[in-house]
Amino acid sequence: MGSKIKTLVVDDELYSRDELTHLLETYPSIQIIGEADSGETAILKALQLQPDVVFLDVEMPKINGMNAAKTLMELKKPPLIVFATAYPEFAVEAFRCSAIDYLLKPFDEKQLAEAVKRIEKHFDTTEEILNPDKIALIVDEKILLVKNANILYLESSEGKCTVVTLDNPYKVSNTLIGLEKRLDTKKFLRVHRSYIVNIDHIIEIEPWFNSTYNLLMRGGSKIPVSRTYVKDVRQLFQF
Template identity: 50%
Template sequence: MKNAIKALVVDDERFSREELIYLLKPYESIQIIGEADSGDEAVMKSIQLQPDVIFLDVEMPKMNGMEVAASLQELKKVPAIIFATAYPDFAVEAFRHEAVDYLLKPYDEEQLGDAITRLKKKLKPQEPEFYSKTKPSKLAVEGDEDIHYLDPADIMFVYREDRVTKIVEKEKDYETKWTLKEVEQRLKGFPFFRIHKSYLVNLDYVDRLTPWFNGAYQLELRGKKEKLSVSRNYVKDLRKQLEL
């Protein structure tokens, strides 16, 4: 994992550590290099392993997460911190320690994806603009044995189901480890629009929008029989994007 972000997961509850490590596995940019079940061990392993980021619980016996964060400021290499806790009360104090993010348990995959995106921006600043002029034109999707390069113009919609993101073309579907948020970021510059927290649609394929119930709509795509639900929160902006 060359150039991967090295992460240390700290939580006094084993199952919480295991859950977070499981949710982080799909992110190839994150390498779990260790775990700690107490504040003291977190500081010791930070010195030994020199992680780039620590996913840090707040409520721990003896030395809590805030005290750990303060101690880490004394290190030669200060890791980024993403607090991961069941308690919302410490959020203000967390950001005084310049935390990248503050995740609440039970974990939300979209929020975790946002946190990883912020972490990447903090640790790996974007290249100068002259590098980005040759924008890639294909979306790379890794299969079990190969990599598919998809033309965004051929993608009809993308959706998230059972912790898997699925990419739908006219004739074939693909699965990816990326979150829907990550796919949305990669497709920026192409005519994709979020119609629901779990759906992203290529506007070039939109054929019909019909009222459904309770302010929601159904969307029909050219070449597809199935109808997609449009959340009422997205209807107004969707119509602005579609209509002259």
């Protein structure tokens, strides 16, 4: 692995925050760049520090962890989210927020190690595909090599990623963030926290509410452009 993984730890309880920070600092790949004691502070620090991953408590006053995560996922470069909480009942909702892991207090060092390994895998540059014309998709424990030119768009919903091609949609075990790292940025554009499109297959740009747009794709699909990415679309197509 190359550079360290910039990490923000968020918990309103000082003891829990200190414990998790201490445990994470034992991993050479992890760099703690900040701490926050509330959802509001977490959002502000994420904007300021641009962490790669946020360890996030759920039960916090005012803005709780779930709502903070939803806001973080709207950022132009959203961090990975790991929920760290004493409450197991929020797990389903957590993965709807595209969380990469869900840790329960008191922290189990083995589970934490597995979470860190999963995070490292996301940022491991050795996983990049050497052939720029194709990308490896994990489908039902098989590895399919799909031509990038045949991909219409990629979609993430409730923590599950779907790659839609000219021929078929594939529900893949890859994550949207992981695939984004391996796609040609000259051909693929993130237009929403849940969508990445192949610009060669955009047929029409349709103005929508609140100065946003819909992209009409080859094959008939309609992809929303969120306000966060409107500027990127306008700059790309110069309108």
